[in-house]
Amino acid sequence: MKLLKTKNLLTKTITVGFVCLALGMPMATTAQQSETQYDALTSGTTAITANLKGSVFGLRIATINVEGTLTDEEYSIRADLFTSGVGAFLKKFQIWSTTTGSIHEDKLRPILHIQQNLDKKNRRVEMNYGSDSLDISIVPPLGSQGKPPATSQQRFESDDVLTAVLHMAMGGFKFTDEPCTGNVPVFDSKQHYLLRMERGGTKKIKQKGFKGETIICKIFYVPVSGFDPEDLPSEEEASAPVKVYLTKNDDVGLYIPVKMTYKISFFHAVVKLRNINIVQH
Numbered sequence: 001m002k003l004l005k006t007k008n009l010l011t012k013t014i015t016v017g018f019v020c021l022a023l024g025m026p027m028a029t030t031a032q033q034s035e036t037q038y039d040a041l042t043s044g045t046t047a048i049t050a051n052l053k054g055s056v057f058g059l060r061i062a063t064i065n066v067e068g069t070l071t072d073e074e075y076s077i078r079a080d081l082f083t084s085g086v087g088a089f090l091k092k093f094q095i096w097s098t099t100t101g102s103i104h105e106d107k108l109r110p111i112l113h114i115q116q117n118l119d120k121k122n123r124r125v126e127m128n129y130g131s132d133s134l135d136i137s138i139v140p141p142l143g144s145q146g147k148p149p150a151t152s153q154q155r156f157e158s159d160d161v162l163t164a165v166l167h168m169a170m171g172g173f174k175f176t177d178e179p180c181t182g183n184v185p186v187f188d189s190k191q192h193y194l195l196r197m198e199r200g201g202t203k204k205i206k207q208k209g210f211k212g213e214t215i216i217c218k219i220f221y222v223p224v225s226g227f228d229p230e231d232l233p234s235e236e237e238a239s240a241p242v243k244v245y246l247t248k249n250d251d252v253g254l255y256i257p258v259k260m261t262y263k264i265s266f267f268h269a270v271v272k273l274r275n276i277n278i279v280q281h
Contacts, residue, residue: 043281046070046252051275057268062093064271070252075108076100077162094118099162101129107175108167113160115189125189127160134187142190146226150192154225158187164195168217169246171197173253179246180217180255185224191231194222198241205245209274210258214245240264252278 047069054062066079082094095117101110113127121140128135134156150158159167164186172179184195200216218241223232242262246255260271 045281047279049277052273054271074102108163110160110163150226154192155187158185161188169254191226192224196220214247217244236264
């Protein structure tokens with residue numbers, strides 16, 4: 001299997017299983033932060049930093065650092081994904097992305113999403129959400145917007161990628177009675193798809209960084225529009241869920257993913273939470 005395919009599948013695993021929270025703060029290089037770094041935050045703010053490691057066939061290929069804050073009325077998210085270990089040896093790859101938005105009774109509403117790819121093309125995506133429309137800037141532009149492209153309504157009414165994972169983490173606390181239920185619509189600046197969630201029982205996890213009971217959430221990737229034919233998942237890929245292992249955190253009102261797995265044929269990707277630090281003000 002080519003490294004590009006491996007990278008895409010691992011990115012998918014991280015994207016649909018990973019919650020990260022931030023509000024306008026620089027990216028941390030580690031999840032170990034002192035409380036003094038958050039002294040400027042206002043009362044009612046929850047600050048979270050986390051570090052995750054991704055591997056394929058047991059070999060580490062990626063590191064994910066996240067940091068951020070959450071209040072009752074707003075959120076902002078930042079995440080850095082870059083190759084490490086054998087992944088850095090084979091092909092260097094680095095992306096950072098941020099999202100800011102507001103929290104309402106019925107849903108999360110993104111305001112601004114930015115993604116910066118730090119490769120040869122150095123592509124930057126900015127998505128600005130208005131009251132009833134979405135303005136998108138992609139530089140350099142993509143060669144295609146898919147066949148058929150996502151409609152204006154599909155783009156505006158969908159979550160960006162980071163908002164989508166936060167939406168799933170808040171399920172069972174704010175937007176739904178139970179975690180891991182329903183569908184989350186996503187638009188990533190080109191592709192529009194649904195993340196369909198199903199409960200898969202419970203499992204006790206023991207790993208570096210976490211030990212305890214988790215809820216298994218099966219997440220299926222359902223393409224809708226904005227896909228070129230070669231980007232569509234195979235029948236096997238479409239039927240294989242990303243398994244996300246969620247731990248309930250009543251203090252912050254989130255189901256936090258501590259492990260994510262994706263397996264098809266002989267390909268097996270795993271992302272594990274290694275460090276997490278939560279500070280409430």
